Amino acid sequence: MAVVRGEFTSRFGFLMAATGSAVGLGNIWGFPTNAASNGGGAFLFTYLILTFALAYPALMAELIIGRYARANAVTALKTISRGPKSRLLAIAVGFVGILTVSLILSFYAIVSGWMIAFFFDPLARFLGMDGVAQWLTEDAELRNSIFVTLFMILTVFIISAGVRDGIEKWASRMMPSLIIILILLILYVLTLPGAMDGLRVYLVPDFSRVANPQLLVDAMGQAFFSLSLGVGTMLVYGSYISKQENLPTLGGLVALLDVGIAVLAGMLILPAMYVALASGVEIFDESGGLIAGPGLIVSVLPALFNSMDSVGMFVAMAFFLLMTIAALTSSISMLEVPVAYAIENHGVERRNAAITIGSVITVISLILVFNFNPLFDLVVTYTTEYSQPLLGLFFCIFVAWIWRRDDILQEIKQGCPEAEAGFFWKIWPFYVKFICPLAILAVYFQS
Numbered sequence: 001m002a003v004v005r006g007e008f009t010s011r012f013g014f015l016m017a018a019t020g021s022a023v024g025l026g027n028i029w030g031f032p033t034n035a036a037s038n039g040g041g042a043f044l045f046t047y048l049i050l051t052f053a054l055a056y057p058a059l060m061a062e063l064i065i066g067r068y069a070r071a072n073a074v075t076a077l078k079t080i081s082r083g084p085k086s087r088l089l090a091i092a093v094g095f096v097g098i099l100t101v102s103l104i105l106s107f108y109a110i111v112s113g114w115m116i117a118f119f120f121d122p123l124a125r126f127l128g129m130d131g132v133a134q135w136l137t138e139d140a141e142l143r144n145s146i147f148v149t150l151f152m153i154l155t156v157f158i159i160s161a162g163v164r165d166g167i168e169k170w171a172s173r174m175m176p177s178l179i180i181i182l183i184l185l186i187l188y189v190l191t192l193p194g195a196m197d198g199l200r201v202y203l204v205p206d207f208s209r210v211a212n213p214q215l216l217v218d219a220m221g222q223a224f225f226s227l228s229l230g231v232g233t234m235l236v237y238g239s240y241i242s243k244q245e246n247l248p249t250l251g252g253l254v255a256l257l258d259v260g261i262a263v264l265a266g267m268l269i270l271p272a273m274y275v276a277l278a279s280g281v282e283i284f285d286e287s288g289g290l291i292a293g294p295g296l297i298v299s300v301l302p303a304l305f306n307s308m309d310s311v312g313m314f315v316a317m318a319f320f321l322l323m324t325i326a327a328l329t330s331s332i333s334m335l336e337v338p339v340a341y342a343i344e345n346h347g348v349e350r351r352n353a354a355i356t357i358g359s360v361i362t363v364i365s366l367i368l369v370f371n372f373n374p375l376f377d378l379v380v381t382y383t384t385e386y387s388q389p390l391l392g393l394f395f396c397i398f399v400a401w402i403w404r405r406d407d408i409l410q411e412i413k414q415g416c417p418e419a420e421a422g423f424f425w426k427i428w429p430f431y432v433k434f435i436c437p438l439a440i441l442a443v444y445f446q447s
């Protein structure tokens with residue numbers, strides 16, 4: 001059954017959607033804390049290099065396959081296969097990708113639900129509803145179930161509306177707001193006592209740490225997670241890009257914006273932690289490192305906001321709105337992966353696909369909520385540390401070892417006619433063929 005496929009209406013629309021996918025809890029929460037516990041500027045430095053040397057080439061692989069095939073991940077990989085064996089591999093990689101991204105969404109939605117709950121907390125306090133405020137901020141199964149469901153409803157609502165009226169429209173509204181809120185928060189926090197200590201911890205590199213293998217593993221994981229790689233998200237978004245667009249430039253802009261917002265987020269989170277320290281909040285854990293896990297977002301920062309008296313309420317709401325927006329523009333890109341598959345390969349209508357698949361993922365989320373220990377960590381580890389990098393490896397193999405080089409060049413030339421003589425075509429094929437797979441394998445075996 002032929003289905004009319006959506007397409008982003010403008011370059012800006014694609015950029016906001018893809019940057020929205022990339023910029024998420026991983027940037028605003030994961031990156032700054034990773035940097036803090038891995039030698040500050042040294043981590044930043046390594047992360048920048050890995051993003052442009054490894055993650056950007058892998059991102060390009062997905063965007064190019066997607067736009068060439070104009071299809072979801074399973075079909076797209078099948079299209080570029082060249083025999084029965086690679087077709088089988090295509091189906092396997094496509095399906096494991098769909099499964100992985102669905103599981104990522106199931107835990108991501110739980111954390112995103114916390115962000116919504118914490119957004120309402122200052123409001124409840126302001127209205128004198130202390131009981132409600134306490135309920136909102138206490139880690140309980142009922143609260144988590146309600147807010148994960150709420151977050152999934154928002155995600156399904158946007159995806160139901162389609163590529164142009166859902167993803168593009170909402171990303172184009174939310175991403176500029178995110179950047180404005182982030183900058184305002186940074187400007188405010190930097191005026192507070194203690195902020196400069198945080199900035200120093202973040203930006204002054206401890207270069208003795210660069211050679212540390214753990215730093216490399218963390219930086220690469222961060223780079224792959226942050227650019228939403230390996231599971232077909234960027235492939236699907238790539239399939240909605242117009243043939244007139246210059247792919248290497250667009251991909252480069254997405255990587256730049258992603259890194260730029262991560263770096264900015266570091267200028268908010270670390271100064272905020274040291275401001276908290278200056279006002280008496282504990283920011284170190286038992287082992288002497290900075291508190292990095294959920295404790296940072298759901299205890300250190302709220303304690304800081306509470307100590308700020310009247311402005312604290314606005315700062316807290318702005319911060320959790322920022323987190324919710326970041327989460328939502330990412331979650332829609334995850335749900336789009338299975339939804340596009342169901343629409344294109346099984347003729348399901350978009351709304352039905354979004355609601356059905358969204359419901360199944362919500363049920364998985366609820367299972368995680370009620371079996372938080374040990375399931376939550378298990379799913380996070382399995383999906384982000386094992387499945388994602390391995391799938392990224394297979395995407396590189398498909399592009400560099402299976403797909404015809406001529407087809408790739410023809411695809412890049414659309415929207416970039418001078419590509420063959422350009423810098424990108426000189427370097428990138430070699431990168432995805434040798435450097436990316438080897439680097440991913442090296443890191444994989446180390447972890």
Ligand code: TRP
Nearest residue numbers: 022024025026027225226228330
């Ligand atoms: N990149 C997002 C973040 O940094 C998360 C994300 C969106 C993602 N889509 C993904 C992660 C696909 C892995 C796979 O928070």
